[in-house]
Amino acid sequence: MGELISNNIYLILLLPLWIFLIIMLGRFVSVYVNKSVIWGLSLFSAMLGCIASLGLYKIFTPDMVFENTIPFIKINDFIINFGIHIDRLSLIFTSVLFIISFFVLLFSTTYMKNEKKQYRFYALINLFNFVTATFFFSPNLFQAYVCWELVGLVSYLLIGFEYSKSEKSLASKKVFIINRIGDTAFLAGIIMCSYLMYEYAPSKSLAGLELFDINTISTLVSVYSPHTLYLIICGLFIVAAMVKSAQFPFYSWLQDAMEAKLPVSALLHSSTLVALGVYLVIRIMPFLTLTPSILKFIAIIGVLTAFVCSLSASVQNHPKKALAYSTSAQFGLIFFALGILNIKVALILFVTHALIKSMLFLTLPDEKEKWNILKFILFAIGALSLAGLLFSGLCAKEILAFSLSLKGIFVLSALSFITSFYILRILIVIMKTNGIEKINSKKIETFSAFSLLFINILLYIYLRKTNSYHISIPYFSAILGMLFVLILNIRNWILKISCPLFYNGFYIDKFYMTIILWLYNKFAESLAKFDTKILGNYKPIIYVSKIGVNLIDFVETKIMNGVVSEITKSIKKLSEIDLKAQNGNIQRYNLYAFLIITIIITILSIAYLTIIINIKGVG
Secondary structure, eight states: OHHHHHHTTHHHHHHHHHHHHHHHHHHHTTOOOOHHHHHHHHHHHHHHHHHHHHHHHHHOOTTOOEEEEEEEEEETTEEEEEEEEEOHHHHHHHHHHHHHHHHHHHHHHHHTTTOTTHHHHHHHHHHHHHHHHHHHTOSBHHHHHHHHHHHHHHHHHHHTTTTTSHHHHHHHHHHHHHHHHHHHHHHHHHHHHHHHHHHHSSOGGGGGOBGGGHHHHHHHHHHHSOHHHHHHHHHHHHHHHHHHTTOTTSTHHHHHGGGSOHHHHHHHHHTSTTHHHHHHHHHTHHHHTTOHHHHHHHHHHHHHHHHHHHHHHTTOOSHHHHHHHHHHHHHHHHHHHHHTTOHHHHHHHHHHHHHHHHHHHHTOOOTTSOEEHHHHHHHHHHHHHHTTSSHHHHHHHHHHHHTSOHHHHHHHHHHHHHHHHHHHHHHHHHHHHHOEEOSOOOHHHHHHHHHHHHHHHHHHHHHHHHOOOOOOHHHHHHHHHHHHHHHHHHTTOTTTOOOHHHHTGGGHHHHIIIIIHHHHHHHHHHHHHIIIIIGGGOHHHHHHHHHHHHHHHHIIIIIIHHHHHHHHHHHHHHHHHHHHHOSSOHHHHHHHHHHHHHHHHHHHHHHHHHHHHHHHHHO
């Protein structure tokens, strides 16, 4: 079984891509694809990813690495490879990705049942799985950056799925733009490292920034660059991770991402989009261990984010906003664990948060609907787990506390109190606002959330058997936070809690939308004045610009318009052929669909076999 999985590991990546292409190409050529077929293919892809990732994790030892690459870009002696790099770390992240994705897709089969253009939703989810898994399996930082950008692009499309609604379209654009800060920082760090390796390293192959050589690369970069430059390089990577994982002061974009559909929020906030920053920090850890000040900075940022976002969540009355702040806060704890070099605890916190948070999102009621009693119970269990009072959430917090000093335990206890307060408060707020009904909910939706709870319990059993910890002060702090919420509820003060500073997320978003926007406008006005007052009155520039305008006009009118005209004629002829083919015969339509899908799968299968043969030949 293990050999079968390892020999077909590329299916983890290629199957979601194939399904995306089948769905989109089928719609592009106006071929009807049955919804059940789309659901089945998507679920099968995610399930196969779960089985393969978990199976490989069981096979792999802690030091085992599987890598296959082929040259993708070659410029003289500078080579960038493309392929896969698999170890236990990448398998943990990929397993969580496909587990959450499977249950989100299962949940969506009923939640999105009456949604228009379902095919686009499922196609984007499959594309998202492909680019995210490819990121986790990237053998070098160059491929990781390309996938990093693609994940941001697909996330933008998923958040703006209902692009006809202005608020959702604006939110997706805002998320996309803010994430460009981290993308630019990531690219700048890669370019600096690659340049230093190409110019000074004994082997030019190190310029490809392969993960196999990351220890050597980090050491050589620190040797060949001044300390200040080395700090800048590390800082660029950290900024990229902070933006992607919604850490202070870049957490505001995660609130805008809440405009997405509920299944999208469950997917992006639990284990996928925000997880990329954590994965990047772990991969570049050899860089960070050479500079203790950087590690201290990561720990401080994590604690600061945890406190700021937890306090902001404490006064929110909108459940999705409270959960969004909670995501940043919980990832702040993960960054804190990374800052103190406790990677094992960081991974435990990541996995437990993914399972808990996805279950919380899938059990949320719609704004104007009553809360089903079963979903209410599941949400309550998830809330207690997130607070560190039940199951894997309890284990994760206590394992972290077991490795901390007295000062660290005090910080964690304060965070546990606030976490327990805001998550149980939002439970009561939803209960009061929406009400609870006892009728049976949609079985598939309830089953999806219950399955995540079951996995949460299994993880709790596994953590108890494999880790040493004991109940400590953070647990009792969480109980105290729960009691505080109950007292406020008895006195009917639960909805009266308000603090403008906390409610507005410490005004970070308003800072971006006022100060930063004002500075940008002033900069644009300065460039406009320079363009019109100085360059616009300089005759040589005017003469050269006229030549350029005339040349562009010629290209546009004589060449481009001619090409467009020919394309139009070709499309008209194809339309005439297509019109003749559409004779109302359903059997013929099914034949067309069968032929097109068969051709696509055949071409992709040939491509897959060709890649495998080439890779084995290179190996």
